[in-house]
Amino acid sequence: MRMEVLSIGEAASRSGVPPKTIRYYEEIGLIAPAERLENRYRAYDENDVQTLRFIQRARRLGFSLKEVAALLGLYRNRRRASKDVKRLALARVAELDRKIAELKAIRNTIADLAERCHGDHRPECPILDELESHAH
Amino acid sequence: MRMEVLSIGEAASRSGVPPKTIRYYEEIGLIAPAERLENRYRAYDENDVQTLRFIQRARRLGFSLKEVAALLGLYRNRRRASKDVKRLALARVAELDRKIAELKAIRNTIADLAERCHGDHRPECPILDELESHAH
DNA sequence: CTTGACCCTCCAGCTGCTGGAAGGCCTAGA
DNA sequence: TCTAGGCCTTCCAGCAGCTGGAGGGTCAAG
Structure with a gap:
């Protein structure tokens, strides 16, 4: 999988999570702070988009952000x-x-x-x- | 009906709407500003309690505060x-x-x-x- | 070189309260 | 008379979960 660099807008349109919401998720620590380009733009890759999609689906199923954080932890933990x-x-x-x-x-x-x-x-x-x- | 003067706490216990919430309703204009005693305490009567109960029941039925405001208007309007x-x-x-x-x-x-x-x-x-x- | 679409941060607001701080008031008991 | 407590007052902050806007920087196309 090539790791194309995506802007926040591209990550947004691929994941369905709006840019503002992505920044918000970063701010509250739900997702890790994004890498930055030299111009201070946030940079994402397909993995990040995947995570955002995961979050969005869990949210659609009515899980609270706290629960989503827990699910993300379990998701990332191979020994889950x-x-x-x-x-x-x-x-x-x-x-x-x-x-x-x-x-x-x-x-x-x-x-x-x-x-x-x-x-x-x-x-x-x-x-x-x-x-x-x-x-x- | 005698118009006994009620403190906000008494109005609260009679209506089931907590004091803080009553003040909040006043602040956002859902109810009229209460009369004040000389010590600046808010004064209520049975009519106010009635209104608060009306509001509480409508809220329990899931009407939003905006809808409650509309219902209150219709309720008070004799030509409704x-x-x-x-x-x-x-x-x-x-x-x-x-x-x-x-x-x-x-x-x-x-x-x-x-x-x-x-x-x-x-x-x-x-x-x-x-x-x-x-x-x- | 300009225009417009991005991006950035920060602040405010939405709903419907609720909690707390800091102070005033009032009553009852020692 | 003093004091303790339980009211009352205002104002400020915070909960969830974003969303909108201001005021800037950046970048690609024409």
């Missing part, structure tokens, strides 16, 4: 134990299940209220009444 | 049209449906990967491989 990765993944699934259930409950509450609301020019609407007086 | 309220509610439902579907997809992706991961001391784990190479 799949137990740790699985633990992170299952924790994320549990969290998602909790969140989904919560959103569903809220969704149904609002949908019920909306159904009982005329939705015309008349002022009667149980949504506001509910918000006003519902004893939770 | 239920159409506007319903529109807000349905928009929220649609947004929730979108979010729920998204989280479900993510959840299933991670759960699938976790299932195929040994979860022991062995290094093989498709989760990392997927993050590494999955062409999205």
